[in-house]
Amino acid sequence: MNHLIAPSLLAADFGNLQRDIEMINASEADWFHVDVMDGVFVPNISFGFPVMEAIKKHAKKPLDVHLMIVNPDQYIERFAEAGASHITVHYEACVHLHRTIQSIHLAGCKAGVAINPHTPVGLLKEVLPDLDLVLVMSVNPGFGGQKFIPNTLNKLRELRAMALNLNPDLIIEVDGGVGAHNLASLVEAGANAFVAGNAVFAADSPEQMISELKNIRTDSVQA
Ligand code: DX5
Ligand code: ZN
Numbered sequence: 498m499n500h501l502i503a504p505s506l507l508a509a510d511f512g513n514l515q516r517d518i519e520m521i522n523a524s525e526a527d528w529f530h531v532d533v534m535d536g537v538f539v540p541n542i543s544f545g546f547p548v549m550e551a552i553k554k555h556a557k558k559p560l561d562v563h564l565m566i567v568n569p570d571q572y573i574e575r576f577a578e579a580g581a582s583h584i585t586v587h588y589e590a591c592v593h594l595h596r597t598i599q600s601i602h603l604a605g606c607k608a609g610v611a612i613n614p615h616t617p618v619g620l621l622k623e624v625l626p627d628l629d630l631v632l633v634m635s636v637n638p639g640f641g642g643q644k645f646i647p648n649t650l651n652k653l654r655e656l657r658a659m660a661l662n663l664n665p666d667l668i669i670e671v672d673g674g675v676g677a678h679n680l681a682s683l684v685e686a687g688a689n690a691f692v693a694g695n696a697v698f699a700a701d702s703p704e705q706m707i708s709e710l711k712n713i714r715t716d717s718v719q720a
Contacts, residue, residue, distance in 0.1 A: 500680075501690040502711050503530035503561050503670070504703070506552065507543060508641045508694035514548075517698070518555040524707040528561040528583070530672070530692045533576075535566035538590050539639035546579055553580030563611060563672065563692075565638050566590065570597050577604035585609030585632045588616055598627050609670070613638065614646050618656040625663040631656060633688070636673030641694040645674030650686045657687025677709055684715040 504526050509517040521529060531549060536542040553560060559582035566572070569586040570593075576584055584606045591597045594610065601608035609630035610621060614637060621631060633652055636643035653669060660667040669688045676696035683691065693710055700706035 500684055500688070500711075500715070501527040501668070501670075502707055503528040503690060503692050504697045504707060505530040505532055505641065505672075505692050505694035507532040508698035510698075511548075514551065515555050517703075518552060520704055521707070522555070522557045524704045525711040526558065526707045527711075528559045528690075529556050530694075531560050531562045531581070533562060533564050533566060534639065538567045538587065539565045541639040546575060549576070549579045549581075556580075559583065561585070561609075561670075561692075563609075563632060564590075565611075570600060573597070573600045573606075574604050577601075577606050581606050583607040583609055583630060585611050585630060587611045587613070587638075588620060589613055595624055595627070598624060602627075609668075611638070611672070612652075614648070618652050618659065621656070622659060622663070625659060625667065628664065628667060630668040630670055630690070631660075632670045632672055632692075634673055635671050635675065638673075642699075643674055645679055650682065653683065653686035653688050660687075677706070677713060680710055680713050681715045684713075 534541045534543040561583045562581040563585045584601045598608045607629035611632035635645050635649040668690050670690035671688045672692040675691050675693050697703045697706050
């Protein structure tokens with residue numbers, strides 16, 4: 498499978514959101530990455546349903562929704578109604594993770610679980626067969642533009658090895674500090690979907706940067 502690119506709207510210009518969404522529509526990007534932060538699970542607040550509905554109105558590609566919120570269960574249906582195609586919750590925010598995954602599927606969405614940099618991938622073993630996606634955080638969640646944490650590469654290798662047995666179709670997505678400088682090494686380590694905020698929106702031509710990320714040479718890829 499060719500790797501997927503999900504530009505993060507967190508780095509978009511909110512004053513020109515429609516323009517930035519249309520740029521992504523016209524680009525080689527696969528998904529829109531939508532970061533929802535509650536100021537409790539992470540030390541930042543981004544946006545909620547009204548903005549998400551506005552995004553949905555213009556977006557012509559799937560919305561990959563990353564919930565950085567406590568108690569995500571109570572909002573899953575609303576995010577599904579607001580147009581999410583993928584809903585990813587944090588392992589660290591879910592007491593009954595298996596139930597949460599079931600609710601996401603019941604709501605008609607693909608289910609993802611995100612893990613913070615300190616969370617071992619082995620903790621996902623029991624739920625891995627039920628997941629469509631694992632989001633490996635390569636920065637501490639809450640802000641765009643942070644520096645990639647190199648240990649992520651070890652986690653990706655371990656997770657891809659686990660997935661080969663338990664869920665060969667698993668999408669492994671990396672989020673935080675991803676760009677043209679490290680994407681090929683992440684593919685080699687087993688990832689096949691990439692969030693890019695700053696790398697895309699701080700580029701001279703965001704659309705060209707998306708194309709560069711999408712078509713980057715990844716010779717010994719197995720994904
Ligand atoms: C951080 C968010 C990311 C963020 C990535 O908590 O989950 O999706 O937008 O931004 P960059 O690519 O700039 O690190
Ligand atoms: Zn994210």
